[in-house]
Amino acid sequence: SYFHRVSSLCKNGEIREALSLVTEMDYRNIRIGPEIYGEILQGCVYERDLCTGQQIHAQILKKGxxxxxNEYIETKLVIFYAKCDALEIAQVLFSKLRVRNVFSWAAIIGVKCRIGLGEGALMGFVEMLENGIFPDNxxxxxxxxxxxxxxxxxxxRGVHGYVAKAGLHHCVFxxxxLADMYGKCGVLDDARKVFDYIPDRNAVAWNAxxxxxxxxxxxxxxxxxxxxMRKEGIExxxxxxxTCLSASANMGGIEExxxxxAIAIVNGLELDNILGTSILNFYCKVGLIEYAEMIFDGMIEKDVVTWNLLISGYVQQGLVEEAIYMCQLMRRENLKFDCVTLSTLMSAATSTQNLKLxxxxxxxxxxxxxxxxxxxxxxxVDMYAKCGSIVNAKKVFDSTVQKDLILWNTLLSAYADSGLxxxxxxxxxxxxLESVPPNVITWNLIILSLLRNGQVNEAKEMFLQMQSSGIFPNLISWTTMMNGLVQNGCSEEAILFLRKMQESRLxxxxxxxxVALSACANLASLHFGRSIHGYIIRNQQYSFSASIExxxxxxxAKCGDINKAERVFGSKLCSELPLYNAMISAYALYGKVREAITLYRSLEDGGVKPDNITITSLLSCNYGRDVNQAIEVFSDMVSKHGMKPCLEHYGLMVDLLASxxxxxxxxxLMEEMPYKPDARMVQSLFExxxxxxxTELVEYLSKHLLESEPDNSGNYVMISNAYAVEGSWDEVAKMREMMKVKGLKKKPGCSWIQIKGEEEGVHVFVANDKTHLRNDEIQRMLALLLYDMCSDST
Incomplete structure (x- = not known):
């Protein structure tokens, strides 16, 4: 029959031939029923042929x-336009339907869902139920x-309830x-429960x-x-x-x-654009760029996305030249660079600070x-800022007409990083003023810029303003504040911020x-440090972090418990250089030269190359009169490890030799080194x-000190004390007079005391300071101690 011939042609995508057949039917005066037009419209749906479908619609209207x-034709037209994502036309036709059946509802809800109008799709579901039409599978x-x-x-969950009542839960699709929905909502327990109750799970269910x-x-x-999945025999x-390749890339699981x-190869899955791209993406992310190149070469069809992935892989591995060469090959294939290609290359320029590129x-x-x-x-904007050209970053920003929040934040980040x-x-x-409301990232960047500039009070005020504006500080907000406080010498406040952060359930x-441990180290607060260590032990996910160890x-070490420092080091789960450096530095702090050198030698024996921090820590040890080991370490730095000593290394060697x-x-050494001596080096030699x-060297070095640091009161005091030892009182008076003329004062000494069991924090005392809240009580105790001492002496 003509109907079956038209239907067959439409299913095979031969829409033009089907139309020719309909024309022939019309020419022969053979009745063309609505079902014929319905089949042709269905064929247009298969091919997503909007133009041909509209022509059929026009013929239908002409026929009266x-x-x-006709209800069948009306429904088919709604389905056709919906499947072609022509929402406006589909909605107009849907609104004119005399009978809205489950098929027309399915079409409208489907198109809204596809083009991102999720709320409209859900409203359609509700309206469908209200009209007594039950959604199907x-x-x-x-x-x-x-x-x-x-x-x-x-x-x-409401939809899930409907599914259970309607008996649709046995349908695997x-x-x-439902499992996919729960997964996207982050409710994985419910997703797993739904999955476990599916009687005949197919690949779609497992994939969801x-x-x-x-x-x-x-x-x-x-x-x-x-x-x-494989154990259950599902291919x-x-x-x-x-999906598994994405998981492996995310977790850095090379073997997985x-x-x-290998599973893709064994199961004979064709290396098409989608699968090839996934494999390529995995190898690029885990740094196996040679494997990525092999996959790329083996792919028959390569689109812009494929090229971009390999270019991005090169950039991630620092192979900028290879990335640029790949771009040249891409152009030879007559493929145009898109925004991803160009932004990847811009990132390469940023990471290498190649302003020319x-x-x-x-x-x-x-x-x-x-x-x-x-x-x-x-x-x-980010590239120019990272390359040190803030002016050009601002020009790009100003020349951009449509600015979104990300662009504003990018320039803000540039200012924050520069401390502007x-x-x-x-x-x-x-x-x-431009009606762009700041988000939590914006506030974090403003706080960071203030802290980088040493404006601690302003940063704290901005932190409070963020909360009062209805923006809740996130983990980065609290950590930025804590780190900024530590960097600006406010470690005690950093500990208080940690407590407040935990009170906010973050x-x-x-x-x-x-950062918190660094604050404890600065305060020499063993009490707080132990508390944080206890928190780490209770939350075992932190135990595997090299930075925390x-x-x-x-x-x-800095809180006075070298034995505990050794125990933490001894129970280490990793053998990374920063951890060794911390232990060597701890030994240096406690004058344990032999232990520091032994640990350094074990590092060399293990094939781990020391860095500048390792050498600095070793040269910080107190070698006393025997500086031969220090000289050997300094020599090995150049001859064995091929490192170039910096000014700090020379300064430490000068200090050791002088001591x-x-x-x-x-x-x-100071005269022959390739650097200009700094004040600390001269001070060490002066002492x-x-x-x-x-005497002659003292005179020479004192002039050098006063010329290099004319406003450092410590230098005047040190020179004055040296003259006093020699009995040169006229020179002492001269130094004191110079300080008076310059308005310089000796900085008072400072001490910290923490009383065990007190939660108030650390007590700070400055020489001749009487501002402590318990000053009267302290003075009475000092007077009593002085009396007892005098009594004992008599």
Whole structure:
């Protein structure tokens, strides 16, 4: 029959031939029923052929109401326009329907879901129920998809309830969509329960749960799920392998990713664009660039996304030249650079601080009319800022017409990194005048810029303003404040901020913990340090962090408990250089030269190359009169490790030689080194010469000190004391007079005391300071102690 011939042609995508057949029917006066037009419209749906479908619609309208008002044709037209994502036309036709059946509702809800109108799709679901039409197994998956996209888990649970009442939960596609919805909403326990109750799980169901795990950072569970899937005899699909490759890349699991690749090969999965891209992405992310190149070469079809992935892989590995060469090959293939290509190259210029390359890319963007692209503008601003050209960063910002919040924050970040708090504040207020409301990132950057500029009180005030504006500080906000306080010498306040952060029910991360331990080390507060260590032990996820182990060793050493520092080091789970440096530094602090040298030698024996910090810590040891070991370490630095000594290393060697009485060697080293001596180096040599009564050298070095640091009161006091030892009282008076003329005063000494069991914090005392709240009580106790001492002496 003609109907079956038309239907067959439409299913095979031969729409033109089907139309020719309909024309032939019309020519022969053979009746063309509504079902014929319905089949042709369905064929247009298969091919997503909007133009042909509209022509059929026009013919239907010409033929009159018998066709145009036919319920079957009306429904088919709604489905056709919906499937072609022509929402406006579909909605107009849907609104005119005399009878809205489950098929027309399914079409409207489906198109809204596809084009991102999730709320509209869910409203359609509700309206459908209110009209007494029950959603079927074609409607529910789209409703679940909308819930997942919006992350409306409560609405999703309502849909789940409907599924159970309607008896649709046995349908594997409905159940899979529920599992997918719960996964996208982050409710993985419910996703797993739904999955476990599916009677005949197919690959779609397994993939739904697997994708949910990966999207929520549960990469290990996703890999385990692949193993379970294979045990049950379900063949992995391209989606399965792609998802497992993403999980492997996220967790840095090289072996797991290679196994997923092997599964794809064993199961004969064709290396098409989607699977090939996933494998390529995995190898690029884990740094196996040679494997990525092999996959790239083996792919038949390569689109811009494929090229971008390999270019990005090169940039991530610092292979900028290879990335540029790849771009040249890409152009030879007549492929145009898109925003991703250019932003990747801009990132390469940023990471290598290659301003010339960055400018060339910026010029390319301007020539090809891409300068207004917001992503490229943000990348360009960041590039110029990282390359030290804030002026050009501001020019790019000003030339961008449509500025989004990310662009504002990018320039704000540039100002914050440079400590330009004034410019950052101006930009902060300007963006609000432009009706761009700041988010938590904006506030964090403003606080950072103030702290980098030493404006602690202003930063604390801004932190309070953020909260009063309705923005809740996140973990980065609290950690930024804590780190800034520590950097600005306000360690006690940093500890208080840690407590407040925990009161706000935020859990510190590894960096927050290291900042808190640094504060304890600065305060020499063993009590607080032990409390934080206890918190680390109770929360075992921190125990595997090398940075935390390093901070613990440093904290215990600076708080006076070298034995505990040794125990932490002895129970280490990693053997990274920073941890060794912390322990060597601890031994240096306690004058344990032999232990420091032994640890240094074990580091060399283990094949770990020391760095500048290692040598600095070793040269900081007190070698006394025997400086031969220090000289050997200094020589090994150049001859054995190929390192170039910096000014600090020379300064420490000068200090060691001077302290050992080798003033001539110290002076010779200072004169021959490739750096200009700093004040600390001269001070060290001055003190040694003063003790050895080398008057001429004292005179020479004192002039050098006063010329290099004319406003340092400590230098005047030190020179004055040296003259006093020699009995040169006229020179002493001269020094005192110079200090008086310059308005310089000796900085008073300072001490910290923490009383065991007190939660108030650390008590700070300055010489001749009477401002302590318990000053009267302290003075009475001192008087009593003095009386007892005098009594004992008599």
């Amino acid at each position: 109401d018998f066709y145009a008002r 074609f409607v529910v998956p789209n409703v679940c998809k909308a819930c997942g996209a919006l992350q409306w888990s409560r609405f999703g 409905v159940a899979s969509s 749960l697997m994708v949910g795990y990966v999207q929520n950072g549960m990469n290990e569970e996703a890999i385990r799920l692949l193993s379970e 992995p699909t391209r989606v399965t392998v792609s 990713g290679k196994q997923s690749h 960055g400018k060339e890319i910026q010029c390319y963007c301007i020539r090809h009319g891409l300068e207004s692209d917001i992503v490229l503008a943000s990348t360009a 708090s004034g410019e950052a504040l101006r930009l902060f207020y300007e963006m609000q 859990r510190p991360n590894a960096f927050t913990i290291t 390093t901070s613990l060793v440093d904290m215990y 050992a009485g080798e003033t001539d060697k110290a002076l010779r 040694s010469c003063s003790k050895q009564h080398k």
